[in-house]
Amino acid sequence: MNKHISLPTGTASSSPIYDALRKDLVDGRFAAGEKLAINALKEHYQVGLSPLREALNKLAAYGLLIQENQRGFRVPQLSREELDDIARLRKELEGMALEQAIAYGDAVWEADLLAAEHRLKRADMSLDKIDEWEHLHTQFHRTLVAPCGSVWLLRFIEQLHDQFDRYRRLGPTIPAVRQALDEQHHQLVELALSRDAGAARALMEAHIHQSYEVALARYQAHA
Amino acid sequence: MNKHISLPTGTASSSPIYDALRKDLVDGRFAAGEKLAINALKEHYQVGLSPLREALNKLAAYGLLIQENQRGFRVPQLSREELDDIARLRKELEGMALEQAIAYGDAVWEADLLAAEHRLKRADMSLDKIDEWEHLHTQFHRTLVAPCGSVWLLRFIEQLHDQFDRYRRLGPTIPAVRQALDEQHHQLVELALSRDAGAARALMEAHIHQSYEVALARYQAHA
DNA sequence: TTATTTAAAATAATCGATTTTTTACACATA
DNA sequence: TATGTGTAAAAAATCGATTATTTTAAATAA
Numbered sequence: 001m002n003k004h005i006s007l008p009t010g011t012a013s014s015s016p017i018y019d020a021l022r023k024d025l026v027d028g029r030f031a032a033g034e035k036l037a038i039n040a041l042k043e044h045y046q047v048g049l050s051p052l053r054e055a056l057n058k059l060a061a062y063g064l065l066i067q068e069n070q071r072g073f074r075v076p077q078l079s080r081e082e083l084d085d086i087a088r089l090r091k092e093l094e095g096m097a098l099e100q101a102i103a104y105g106d107a108v109w110e111a112d113l114l115a116a117e118h119r120l121k122r123a124d125m126s127l128d129k130i131d132e133w134e135h136l137h138t139q140f141h142r143t144l145v146a147p148c149g150s151v152w153l154l155r156f157i158e159q160l161h162d163q164f165d166r167y168r169r170l171g172p173t174i175p176a177v178r179q180a181l182d183e184q185h186h187q188l189v190e191l192a193l194s195r196d197a198g199a200a201r202a203l204m205e206a207h208i209h210q211s212y213e214v215a216l217a218r219y220q221a222h223a
Numbered sequence: 224m225n226k227h228i229s230l231p232t233g234t235a236s237s238s239p240i241y242d243a244l245r246k247d248l249v250d251g252r253f254a255a256g257e258k259l260a261i262n263a264l265k266e267h268y269q270v271g272l273s274p275l276r277e278a279l280n281k282l283a284a285y286g287l288l289i290q291e292n293q294r295g296f297r298v299p300q301l302s303r304e305e306l307d308d309i310a311r312l313r314k315e316l317e318g319m320a321l322e323q324a325i326a327y328g329d330a331v332w333e334a335d336l337l338a339a340e341h342r343l344k345r346a347d348m349s350l351d352k353i354d355e356w357e358h359l360h361t362q363f364h365r366t367l368v369a370p371c372g373s374v375w376l377l378r379f380i381e382q383l384h385d386q387f388d389r390y391r392r393l394g395p396t397i398p399a400v401r402q403a404l405d406e407q408h409h410q411l412v413e414l415a416l417s418r419d420a421g422a423a424r425a426l427m428e429a430h431i432h433q434s435y436e437v438a439l440a441r442y443q444a445h446a
Numbered sequence: 447t448t449a450t451t452t453a454a455a456a457t458a459a460t461c462g463a464t465t466t467t468t469t470a471c472a473c474a475t476a
Numbered sequence: 477t478a479t480g481t482g483t484a485a486a487a488a489a490t491c492g493a494t495t496a497t498t499t500t501a502a503a504t505a506a
Contacts, residue, residue, distance in 0.1 A: 038458070050273070050490050053459085057277045061284035063378070070497055072458060085373045092319065150308045152386070155286070156379050163375070261488070273460050276489085293467055295488060 017047045018055040025064045025075065026165045032078045036065070063159060083167050083219060087212040090160050094208065095201040097145035097153050102197045105147040110193055116143040117189045121182055125173065133173070140185060144192065144204075167215040170222050177214055184210070240270045241278040248287045248298065249388045255301045259288070286382060306390050306442055310435040313383050317431065318424040320368035320376050325420045328370040333416055339366040340412045344405055348396065356396070363408060367415065367427075391434060393441040400437055407433070 014022075021041075024030065042052055060067040066074045101109070120136045123129070138161065145157060184207045191200035237245075244264075247253065265275055283290040289297045324332070343359045346352070361384065368380060407430045414423035 048490055049492085050276075053273075054276060054280045054489090057280045058284040061281040070458060071499095082374065085375055089373060089375050096315065150312060151305065152308055152312055152383065160375065271460055272462085277459095293488060294469095 014058075015051060015055060017045055017051050018058055020045055021055055021059060022062075022064060022162070025059065026162050026169065028166060028169050030075045032075055032166075034075045036073045036075070038072060062162075064162065078167060078219060078223075080216075080219065082163075083212070083215060086160055086164050086167075087208060087215075090157070090164060091205045091208050093153060093157050093160065094141075094145060095204050097148040097150070097157060098192070098204050099197045099201050100148035100150065100153075101145050102192055102195055102200055104149050105192070109143075109147050112143050112146075113189050113192060116140040117185055120185060125175065125178060127172070130173065134169075144188065164211070164215065167219050168211060170215070170218040180210065181207070237281075238274060238278060240268055240274050241281055243268055244278055244282060245285075245287060245385070248282065249385050249392065251389060251392050253298045255298055255389075257298045259296045259298070261295065285385075287385065301390060301442060301446075303439070303442065305386075306435070306439060309383055309387050309390075310431060310438075313380070313387060314428045314431050316376060316380050316383065317364075317368060318427050320371040320373070320380060321415070321427050322420045322424050323371035323373065323376075324368050325415055325418055325423055327372050328415070332366075332370050335366050335369075336412050336415060339363040340408055343408060348398065348401060350395070353396065357392075367411065387434070387438065390438040390442050393438070393445050403433065404430070 030036070036056070038049070038052065038056075042049060045052070056065060056073050057067070059065045060073060064076070066076050068074060105113075116136070116139055120133075120140045123133045123136050125133045141161070142158075145154065148154065184203065188200060188203055188207065191203060253259070259279070261272070261275065261279075265272060268275070279288060279296050280290070282288045283296060287299070289299050291297060328336075339359070339362055343356075343363045346356045346359050348356045364384065365381075368377065371377065407426065411423060411426055411430065414426060
């Protein structure tokens with residue numbers, strides 16, 4: 001019995017420590033620019049040095065850490081410029097992927113989409129269940145573009161999502177914002193099911209832009 | 224005195240063993256699908272186990288290796304579908320990057336471009352100097368898109384280039400093909416200098432397509 | 447005081463050995 | 477013959493300790 005659904009492609013199978021660290025980095029548990037104390041991590045996550053270092057190396061290659069020559073690992077800085085960059089690329093790549101998904105997606109995809117949207121809408125978003133909601137939200141966006149036919153495009157989108165979330169998750173999710181996003185999620189499904197690629201792409205870009213504005217406000221509040 | 228020009232962004236600073244392995248993987252020194260024998264690698268590259276494993280982990284995160292749960296590392300398979308995917312994305316992303324580079328590039332960029340093209344054209348391409356030519360070729364394409372303003376776009380382009388080269392380098396570079404590509408390189412510089420973004424993008428896509436056809440032929444000859 | 451040098455401490459990277467897991471093969475059973 | 481089980485060999489992953497490097501602090505000189 002698998003704990004995970006097998007990923008669409010050769011995504012490196014991940015270790016528990018990799019998953020935990022990745023999640024904590026995306027959630028903003030470490031300060032931007034912070035230097036990671038390896039011994040402290042070892043103790044905190046209760047792992048040996050070797051698995052820890054291998055996870056850190058993978059995260060550096062993935063872009064969630066900076067590796068400095070013989071000076072260990074550091075959490076990347078945040079910047080307005082990078083946030084703009086990430087948002088712009090997300091619009092471009094997810095827009096592209098959605099258009100292709102609408103072209104290639106079959107009836108199974110349609111059902112998956114409806115299910116993902118329903119689960120997300122139903123999800124409790126009280127503070128102790130944020131993780132659950134975040135997971136379903138990620139899952140929804142993943143489902144939306146899944147049948148685009150490009151393994152590499154999906155990979156890049158995933159990576160940008162993680163980077164974007166470093167900014168978006170600087171503050172707590174506000175119910176009113178969530179409501180607005182949920183409405184867009186619903187409309188995205190409708191446009192996808194009606195195979196209106198142009199309108200769906202436009203809405204996707206607007207959707208990302210809205211998230212971008214939330215993320216930007218939070219970033220500015222922090223800086 | 225630095226051996227490398229510092230990279231535009233937080234690209235993980237790489238170790239000698241990482242560089243060597245990456246190069247050998249891109250050059251096709253390992254068969255597609257091959258399982259890597261760690262002890263053999265250790266001996267061949269004359270490195271310890273720890274640095275080797277860390278390099279392998281980074282390469283897996285980068286997409287040049289597949290990491291299987293407790294079953295070590297494997298060279299990814301090649302497929303027609305993936306080659307098509309990579310070529311398509313390269314056209315899209317490098318086209319986009321070139322348009323932006325033409326919008327943002329300054330006089331220094333213009334000079335760098337001319338220099339990169341000149342060095343590439345002058346380069347000897349005899350069999351023992353292939354590495355030199357390949358390096359200058361990479362450098363030329365890098366220079367072309369460098370001022371696009373998007374760190375992440377550049378990162379993805381670099382990654383796709385490496386993946387593409389796994390197919391392109393299945394066979395030796397033929398002088399006639401090189402001649403044709405050099406001519407396109409020259410025209411790309413001309414269009415870039417004249418700031419004709421539309422035409423430059425179109426030519427870039429045609430240029431990638433031509434490389435794609437070469438790579439496809441080589442892939443089919445191998446399979 | 448400010449800069450530079452030196453020494454000590456802290457931390458990162460590496461190594462060699464151990465433990466765990468997988469794979470291959472022989473044998474037994476249906 | 478096909479299928480399953482047990483054992484031995486191989487390989488990967490991990491651990492504990494060592495080595496090398498960087499950082500910090502103190503001391504000396506300008």
